[in-house]
Amino acid sequence: xxxxxxxxxxxxxxxxxxxxxxxxxxxxxxxxxxxxxxxxxxxxxxxxxxxxxxxxxxxxxxxxxxxxxxxxxxxxxxxxxxxxxxxxxxxxxxxxxxxxxxxxxxxxxxxxxx
Amino acid sequence: xxxxxxxxxxxxxxxxxxxxxxxxxxxxxxxxxxxxxxxxxxxxxxxxxxxxxxxxxxxxxxxxxxxxxxxxxxxxxxxxxxxxxxxxxxxxxxxxxxxxxxxxxxxxxxxxx
Numbered sequence: 001x002x003x004x005x006x007x008x009x010x011x012x013x014x015x016x017x018x019x020x021x022x023x024x025x026x027x028x029x030x031x032x033x034x035x036x037x038x039x040x041x042x043x044x045x046x047x048x049x050x051x052x053x054x055x056x057x058x059x060x061x062x063x064x065x066x067x068x069x070x071x072x073x074x075x076x077x078x079x080x081x082x083x084x085x086x087x088x089x090x091x092x093x094x095x096x097x098x099x100x101x102x103x104x105x106x107x108x109x110x111x112x113x114x
Numbered sequence: 115x116x117x118x119x120x121x122x123x124x125x126x127x128x129x130x131x132x133x134x135x136x137x138x139x140x141x142x143x144x145x146x147x148x149x150x151x152x153x154x155x156x157x158x159x160x161x162x163x164x165x166x167x168x169x170x171x172x173x174x175x176x177x178x179x180x181x182x183x184x185x186x187x188x189x190x191x192x193x194x195x196x197x198x199x200x201x202x203x204x205x206x207x208x209x210x211x212x213x214x215x216x217x218x219x220x221x222x223x224x225x226x227x
Contacts, residue, residue, distance in 0.1 A: 031213050033213060042217045042218060042219040043202060045214050045216070045217075048214055055213065056213070056214050091156055095213060102159035102162060103159065103213070103215065105149075105156040105157045105158070105159075106156060107155070107156050
């Protein structure tokens with residue numbers, strides 16, 4: 001069964017540095033999402049992306065964050081000037097259509113900011 | 115703003131006992147999805163409910179969507195140790211044309227053998 005793949009599985013970065021989290025969504029999917037989950041807390045929506053542009057973003061997704069689909073397969077989340085509170089598990093998800101379709105999640109990237 | 119509340123936060127049961135988690139939205143939903151996350155894993159889609167009053171079953175799991183489309187529940191009959199994990203509900207707002215899901219906090223289920 002096709003799956004969403006994320007790299008790296010764990011990223012350790014010094015505070016203030018920039019990180020890029022990478023995702024390869026399922027190949028025939030058109031909608032892409034980033035979520036984050038702080039340890040022990042709920043999954044929080046960051047951003048959705050369709051047709052090479054952001055569809056919706058949450059209040060968490062401020063100027064520190066950006067997303068890009070640099071080629072036909074990758075979907076990246078960039079976090080600039082990382083802060084301690086950015087430490088979390090970041091999940092990428094994709095779906096074939098927005099409605100009545102499940103979102104398939106990757107295994108996540110655990111981001112640790114030191 | 116939109117909130118999805120889920121209770122209980124934790125549930126510990128003996129194997130064979132039943133388990134229920136409840137989800138309540140502050141606004142009317144167009145649909146609700148349920149996910150299971152095993153310890154250290156990622157959310158895995160279980161089911162989606164769309165219609166008012168809808169009930170769906172997957173083996174020992176029964177999912178309900180309220181008449182007002184603001185609440186939902188997941189009931190597991192005769193739990194097994196393989197049911198261990200955190201169960202999340204995730205709702206999509208009525209009228210939304212975008213894919214954003216609002217997740218509940220999840221119910222962490224522990225099953226003792």
